[in-house]
Amino acid sequence: MSTPTYLYPYMDFLEALSSISPSLSFDEPLSKHTTFRVGGPASITVSPQSREELVKVFELVKRMTPSLPICLLGKGSNVVFDDEGYGGLVIFTSGMQNVNFHSADEEGYTNVTAECGASLTVLSRQCATEGRSLEGLAFAYGIPGTIGGAIVMNAGAFGGEISDIVHSVDYYDPQTGDIITADKEDLHFAYRHSLFTEHPEYVVLSTTLRMKEGVNEIIVDQMAANMTTRRLKQPVELPNAGSVFKRPEGYFAGKLIEDSGLKGFRIGGAQVSEKHAGFIVNTGDATAEDIKSLVAHVAHVVKVNFGVTLEREIRYITTKRNGD
Ligand SMILES: Cc1cc2nc3c(=O)[nH]c(=O)nc-3n(C[C@H](O)[C@H](O)[C@H](O)COP(=O)(O)OP(=O)(O)OC[C@H]3O[C@@H](n4cnc5c(N)ncnc54)[C@H](O)[C@@H]3O)c2cc1C
Structure with a gap:
């Protein structure tokens, strides 16, 4: 892949970036990465495969090109980029989709830790299949976003919100370089609002949900009903x-x-x-x-x-x- 001439002044940075995360691309049309199918090209895009890689990308930008604009992008289902595109670095979270189901505690709750790029709809399904019957995420079945995007927006539907089942969020503060684990009460959740709408510079790395054991048929029926409603009304x-x-x-x-x-x-x-x-x-x-x-x-x-x-x-x- 050849580097566009306007990025020549950034060659050292781009070389260092590709050694951290080889998935670089230039002038990638953002219309391909947003559900609205609009948006011009991003100067540089990268897809870190782990939180370590993602943090290294931020550290590199801070060290070598501190004025380069950076934007996180999940599934692009809540955004509009300009027709001119994005003159900076777009970081796709699609390489970070690991989900870990912990064992149930003595109160019958299971903690589920999902990386920021995990699909909400896939996670919702995983909670009610593969022998699991975890309550609280049926509302999200059919929302075409990631868990990271859902935390930022406090996504909700059919009377439920992601904040209802959040236990904690790990996030990165690029200014201080800290990774912080914040409990739900410190995340300022309200209707389509969170700590991350207050601080767009923070990066959601992963989220731990605390979910109760439920009745599988009820959860699966709710998911199916929600999907039917979406298809009928949206x-x-x-x-x-x-x-x-x-x-x-x-x-x-x-x-x-x-x-x-x-x-x-x-x-x-x-x-x-x-x-x-x-x-x-x-x-x-x-x-x-x-x-x-x-x-x-x-x-x-x-x-x-x-x-x-x-x-x-x-x-x-x-x-x-x-x-x-
Ligand atoms: C057909 C359709 C139905 C929808 N239904 C609903 C619904 O019922 N309820 C609802 O709430 N929403 C709904 N949405 C909107 C959208 O899907 C949600 O807001 C979703 O949570 C956004 O996730 P995303 O990964 O697509 O975020 P994106 O659109 O990629 O990003 C949204 C914002 O979050 C930021 N961001 C993304 N990831 C991170 C991260 N890891 N760290 C920090 N910032 C980050 C981005 O920079 C951007 O500012 C719907 C959208 C569509 C297209």
Whole structure:
């Protein structure tokens, strides 16, 4: 793979980076790594295979190219990158998917430790198959994200949230170089909020969930029902990033948008879903700019019609790694 000329000034850094993590690539289209299927190229991408490798990548950047923007990316199911792409280093967490089921304790709880890149849906299934019947993750069956992304966003559905079953999270603070194990009460979980939305510079390395033994048939039935509901009510057939807006206190964003007559409204290739007005879909050729314009338009119309401010749930990632 040849190095683009604009990265020539970084040759020493790139050589050192590839000796830590050989999975380097340049100008990788981010549209291939996001569920919205938009986003231009990332200057550099890398996929560490362990927390040690990931930490070494951060240490190297700090030592050699401290001003290089860095962004973590799980399954890209809650983000919009710019059409111009990302002028920095995108770290994919897909190489870190180990899951460890510990033995049950005397109270009947099992701790499950999952690396940040583990798939939520796969983990949810693993908890109810292979002889296990662990309660608490059926809500996540069908959420197309990673455990790391779910911790950051405190992902939730069908009355459950990941924070309900979190025991602790190991995270890395690139500024101090520390790896910290934080218990649930120190993670500031609230609706689509966590310590990691407050500190976008922190890196979730792994999460330990504390799960109770349940009845297998009930868990499996819940998972199946949740998946059926998703397929019926959500525009799963078109690229999207889930609910665009958070639920405003006392309202449903989708209903406010539908009642504003915006179902099906489009800007360029971005459209308010005909199936569920809380979603925006990429009808085929949407750009990030189309999506952002549509998001702004929808929020404006709802504000004018109902006086309600819609707050974005999906995250815009620009080269300044502001996490929002
Ligand atoms: C069809 C569909 C349905 C959805 N349904 C739901 C739902 O029911 N409930 C719900 O809550 N969400 C839902 N979502 C949104 C999304 O799947 C979740 O928010 C998910 O948890 C995001 O995980 P991810 O790995 O894709 O994160 P990404 O989109 O990759 O990243 C999200 C943010 O977290 C940061 N990040 C990722 N990994 C790390 C890490 N290890 N350390 C630090 N920061 C990190 C990223 O930089 C980014 O800012 C849905 C999305 C789709 C497309």
